[in-house]
Amino acid sequence: MSTSTSDVKRVAVVATGVIGASWAAYFLARGLDVDATDPSPGAEERLRAAVAQHWPTLERFGLAEGASLDRLRFHARLEDAVAPADFVQENGPERMDIKADLFRRMDAAARPHVILASSSSGLAISGVQAQCRHPERVVLGHPFNPPHLIPLVEVVGGEHTSADAVARTMAFYAAIGKRPIHVRREVKGHIANRLQAALWREAFHLVDQGVASVADIDTAIAHGPGLRWAVMGPFMNLHLSGGAGGIAHVLDHLGGPIEDWWHDLGAPSMTPELKKSVAAGVADELGTRRTADLEATRDILLMDLIRAKASAGTLQ
Ligand SMILES: NC(=O)c1ccc[n+]([C@@H]2O[C@H](COP(=O)([O-])OP(=O)(O)OC[C@H]3O[C@@H](n4cnc5c(N)ncnc54)[C@H](O)[C@@H]3O)[C@@H](O)[C@H]2O)c1
Incomplete structure (x- = not known):
């Protein structure tokens, strides 16, 4: 890795x-x-333990020159962590209310050109930056x-974010081996979670309608299109389905049927009954396997896959 x-x-x-x-x-x-900084009692010990736990995995991926656990410092005061930083990543x-206050304090402590980035899954960055002098x-x-494993990072600017800040953020993440994408407008859930939500909606609908078991729906993805999606995204997969005619041919040929399926897709509600059916289906699918073992297997396969993708130079 670079x-x-x-x-x-x-x-x-x-x-x-x-x-x-x-x-x-x-x-x-x-x-x-x-x-690093965190106000909870015992946070430094927990952080050092978590980092030590991730380290062997990161070593397997390959450490950058000079990489060392000794370069981790913990500060009780947020201001002491932020003042010398060239980049700030917030994960509160x-x-x-908490994020807006954290950003107000980070903004006051950081040098004015330093990027302040939030890991937030769902909050609007326009709200987060509201109380900053340098939004x-x-x-x-x-x-x-x-x-520490998944390359994707979604970068979104708020109402007051400059194009230069977005560009510098994208450049930083790319330089450290991440795969940043620019979300051009603030939308709930950004991009990847919206796409996941679209798939989950139909998966829950199919369970609700009794079309297939939870296990069969998982099989349909994990042993079907999920394999291709891990290699390339939905549009490039569609392009490859068109043979020599590519995407234009596929859309001429299958555009109509795809639109028909869109109209037939469900919009289930998360009722107590549906939650119960899904939980029961997952318990059946798990059988006697332990969740922790499945997690370990998932992480090993993920690592192999990410490494294989990184070494296949022709992928986007
Ligand atoms: N967990 C996920 O899958 C995931 C994925 C992507 C992004 N995120 C985002 O990352 C952020 C953190 O999520 P998490 O899962 O690590 O949560 P977490 O609960 O594990 O960690 C939150 C940390 O914030 C600290 N904290 C509590 N009050 C604080 C305060 N007033 N000021 C500063 N720190 C405070 C806590 O001590 C804790 O260590 C959230 O914004 C979340 O949306 C989470």
Whole structure:
């Protein structure tokens, strides 16, 4: 994996729960200095334990030159973590009042040109930046869990974010081996979660209608289109379905039927009955397997897949 070529050498990680600790481990593995902060009692010990747990995985991916756990510093005061930073990644609780206050303090402590990025899954960055003196450098940098493994980061600017801040954020993430995308407008759930939600909606609808079992729906994705989607996205897959005629041919040929399916898709409600059916279906599918074992298998396969994709130079 590439070494950072951006100007960022020192990153502040503000709030070090699940996502903050994973980001901290990733930044360290890319050879950066990390200044972390979190107000909860025992946060430093938990952070160091989580980073140590992620480290062997990151070593397998390959550490950047100079990468070291010794470059992690923990500060009780947010201001002390943020003041020397070249880039700030915030990972506090998903509440607008807390985020807005954190950004007000980060904005006051950071040098004026330093990017302040929020990991928020669902809050509008325009609200987060509202109390900042330099709102133009506030962006959303939404990772996919776990950030130390999954390359995607969704970058969104708010009402007052500058185009330069978005460009610098994209460049930083790309320089440390991430795959940033620019979400050009603030929409609920950004891009990837909306796409997942679209699939879940129909999966829940099919269970609700008794069309197939939970296990068969999982099989349909995990042993069918999911394999292709892990290689390339939905549009490129569609293009490849068209043979020599490519996307234009597919849309001429299958555009009508696809639209018919759209009109037939369901819009289920998350009723107590539906939740119960899905939970029962998952229990059947799990059988005697342990969730922790499945998680471990998933992570090994994910790592192999990410590595295989990185070495296949022809992929986008
Ligand atoms: N968990 C996910 O799958 C996921 C994925 C992508 C993005 N995110 C986003 O990342 C952010 C963090 O989520 P998480 O899952 O790591 O949550 P978490 O609960 O694991 O961590 C939150 C951290 O914030 C700290 N905290 C509590 N009050 C605080 C305050 N007033 N100021 C600063 N820190 C405070 C807590 O001590 C804790 O360490 C959220 O915005 C979430 O939407 C989560």
